[in-house]
Amino acid sequence: MGRLEGKSVIITGAGSGIGRAASLMFAKEGAKLIVVDRSDSVQETAKLVGNAGGTIEAVMADAGSESDVKGFVDRAVSKYGRLDAIWANAGVSGGLVPLLDQTVEHWQEILRINLIGPFLAIKHSMPHMIAQNYGSIVCTASVAGLKSGASGHPYAASKAGVISLVQTTAYSLSGTGVRINAVCPGLIETGMTKPIFDRARERGTEAKIGQLNPLQRNGEPSEIAEMALFLASDGASYVNGQAMVVDGGLSSSHPVARSGKAGTRL
Numbered sequence: 001m002g003r004l005e006g007k008s009v010i011i012t013g014a015g016s017g018i019g020r021a022a023s024l025m026f027a028k029e030g031a032k033l034i035v036v037d038r039s040d041s042v043q044e045t046a047k048l049v050g051n052a053g054g055t056i057e058a059v060m061a062d063a064g065s066e067s068d069v070k071g072f073v074d075r076a077v078s079k080y081g082r083l084d085a086i087w088a089n090a091g092v093s094g095g096l097v098p099l100l101d102q103t104v105e106h107w108q109e110i111l112r113i114n115l116i117g118p119f120l121a122i123k124h125s126m127p128h129m130i131a132q133n134y135g136s137i138v139c140t141a142s143v144a145g146l147k148s149g150a151s152g153h154p155y156a157a158s159k160a161g162v163i164s165l166v167q168t169t170a171y172s173l174s175g176t177g178v179r180i181n182a183v184c185p186g187l188i189e190t191g192m193t194k195p196i197f198d199r200a201r202e203r204g205t206e207a208k209i210g211q212l213n214p215l216q217r218n219g220e221p222s223e224i225a226e227m228a229l230f231l232a233s234d235g236a237s238y239v240n241g242q243a244m245v246v247d248g249g250l251s252s253s254h255p256v257a258r259s260g261k262a263g264t265r266l
């Protein structure tokens with residue numbers, strides 16, 4: 001039995017990076033998937049999963065548009081008869097724009113996708129889940145939502161908002177049998193962070209990537225997918241309202257000057 005055997009699951013942002021890795025992993029664990037992305041790369045994700053024997057349908061949609069979100073939630077319910085889990089994972093970084101150059105439009109677009117998107121996923125999936133007295137909602141936040149230093153301002157604010165949304169919604173869902181949690185990735189090599197990795201490779205500094213965390217490396221998309229899989233599954237039946245950090249230990253410490261050999265630092 002897979003950890004998501006027979007479960008009907010939606011994953012957004014599934015055309016790349018973390019969402020694609022999760023689609024392959026969730027399907028392997030028995031989930032029946034609706035995968036969503038605004039890019040047609042989501043068709044390739046569906047092909048990869050289908051070729052591996054998974055049950056999947058790709059939907060091209062905007063995770064920050066209410067009519068689109070309602071559309072793909074309804075599609076999951078009509079195709080699979082129910083909705084057991086949704087992972088609101090689609091996001092954009094917005095880059096690093098100096099504060100004085102940031103516009104209201106720039107902020108609005110990042111908040112629309114990164115924060116209002118998860119709100120819409122919650123709003124449209126929870127009635128189905130409450131009717132079933134069962135469901136798990138997962139939203140992608142970030143270490144950037146915990147502290148500064150990991151992104152631009154609107155991205156950080158959007159991800160802090162996701163953590164707050166998850167905490168407040170857990171209480172709105174009291175007594176319904178529906179759980180909600182966030183996952184907070186550290187630095188993961190995906191489409192979003194490709195420029196960072198490309199730049200480091202060009203300069204020959206790739207060995208420095210991830211050196212700020214105690215594991216001293218970047219994370220892989222599958223390492224985030226593992227956490228979301230756990231949160232979506234019955235293995236996490238008593239985990240609710242939490243922001244689960246998967247960052248190699250980055251956020252566990254104040255900044256410190258490092259000295260000494262690996263394994264000897266106090």
Ligand SMILES: NC(=O)c1ccc[n+]([C@@H]2O[C@H](COP(=O)([O-])OP(=O)(O)OC[C@H]3O[C@@H](n4cnc5c(N)ncnc54)[C@H](O)[C@@H]3O)[C@@H](O)[C@H]2O)c1
Binds near residue numbers: 014015184
């Ligand atoms: N990569 C990291 O280091 C990192 C760290 C912390 C959090 N995150 C978060 O992880 C999530 C997944 O990102 P990733 O790293 O896999 O990046 P990615 O760019 O590889 O994948 C994100 C996907 O989301 C899609 N998307 C963007 N806006 C959308 C919209 N409005 N509607 C539908 N699809 C949309 C993109 O087309 C893309 O396929 C994001 O929420 C991101 O903020 C990533």
